[in-house]
Amino acid sequence: MTERACPEGHLGGVERPEGALGGVDRPDSSPDQGLHREPERDGLLAVDGLSITHDDGELVDDVSFRIAQGERVGLIGASGSGKSLTASAIMGLLPDGLAASGSVTLRGRQLLGAPERELSRLRGKDLGMVFQEPMTALNPAMRIGRQVAEALTIHGTARRRAADRARELLDRVGLPERTARAYPHELSGGQRQRVLLTIALANDPALLICDEPTTALDVTVQAQVLDLVAEGVRDRGTSLLFITHDLAVIASVCERVLVCRDGRLVEEGPVRAVLSDPEHDYTRRLVEAAL
Numbered sequence: 552m553t554e555r556a557c558p559e560g561h562l563g564g565v566e567r568p569e570g571a572l573g574g575v576d577r578p579d580s581s582p583d584q585g586l587h588r589e590p591e592r593d594g595l596l597a598v599d600g601l602s603i604t605h606d607d608g609e610l611v612d613d614v615s616f617r618i619a620q621g622e623r624v625g626l627i628g629a630s631g632s633g634k635s636l637t638a639s640a641i642m643g644l645l646p647d648g649l650a651a652s653g654s655v656t657l658r659g660r661q662l663l664g665a666p667e668r669e670l671s672r673l674r675g676k677d678l679g680m681v682f683q684e685p686m687t688a689l690n691p692a693m694r695i696g697r698q699v700a701e702a703l704t705i706h707g708t709a710r711r712r713a714a715d716r717a718r719e720l721l722d723r724v725g726l727p728e729r730t731a732r733a734y735p736h737e738l739s740g741g742q743r744q745r746v747l748l749t750i751a752l753a754n755d756p757a758l759l760i761c762d763e764p765t766t767a768l769d770v771t772v773q774a775q776v777l778d779l780v781a782e783g784v785r786d787r788g789t790s791l792l793f794i795t796h797d798l799a800v801i802a803s804v805c806e807r808v809l810v811c812r813d814g815r816l817v818e819e820g821p822v823r824a825v826l827s828d829p830e831h832d833y834t835r836r837l838v839e840a841a842l
């Protein structure tokens with residue numbers, strides 16, 4: 552894997568949605584210290600030597616990276632390169648038949664092999680997640696307001712307070728008041744994805760993982776949802792792992808990018824540097840294909 556110096560902690564001249572990405576307030580992230588090289592000081596998530604195997608062999612091979620508090624990191628790579636499996640391993644949601652080895656720690660706490668009870672406490676509270684297909688992640692038979700409220704009550708908010716808070720949170724992602732009483736099928740794809748983002752951020756998680764959250768949406772709607780993701784994590788100081796095959800999306804949301812190929816990380820660095828001057832042939836081809 553190539554290590555780059557980390558000349559800047561923000562996105563300099565890269566185009567990004569207006570107003571969506573003011574700098575995250577991180578007074579201790581001085582530019583030349585390279586966040587990913589000082590994990591012991593401000594690391595939130597540390598993935599070390601993560602491998603994921605099944606009977607036929609290795610699907611993810613010795614992947615290591617860090618995400619600092621409040622940092623927004625993109626994970627790119629062609630379809631099948633191991634992005635989703637990496638995210639699933641972090642969340643303790645690997646499909647049956649796959650085994651993970653190595654280490655995944657969140658604030659120093661080992662997640663790999665942790666008991667399911669502990670992981671389900673973490674999911675939705677410390678780890679928020681948004682996937683590509685919002686319909687399958689929502690309960691079709693439950694009103695939206697109740698689903699958001701449940702995300703809060705499961706993690707300790709009083710029922711009465713949760714209903715009010717759910718309405719506030721839905722309003723914050725620009726959904727009209729009537730949304731709370733609607734069922735998932737009554738909403739558009741973009742609205743459903745706003746609901747999932749609301750649920751994912753409801754408990755102010757330390758880390759939000761988004762896996763291709765806008766891939767199924769129209770381009771204009773994609774931009775709105777991306778703005779909301781960026782705004783949501785910025786407002787809360789949440790760290791972000793954003794998975795996509797779309798390099799333009801990475802440029803608009805992330806500060807740093809990891810490039811995954813055939814289950815390995817082949818390059819990482821500040822988004823602007825990697826996209827404008829990729830060191831690895833594979834990254835260069837991804838960038839060229841996106842132009």
Ligand SMILES: Nc1ncnc2c1ncn2[C@@H]1O[C@H](COP(=O)(O)OP(=O)(O)O)[C@@H](O)[C@H]1O
Nearest residue numbers: 605610628629630631632633634635636637646
């Ligand atoms: N449950 C599974 N069993 C066996 N192989 C799997 C399973 N899930 C994913 N894979 C394989 O692992 C590789 C990485 O998959 P994935 O992480 O979903 O890729 P990406 O998200 O980058 O498109 C692919 O070759 C895929 O076919």
Ligand SMILES: [Mg+2]
Nearest residue numbers: 634635636762
């Ligand atoms: Mg995937």
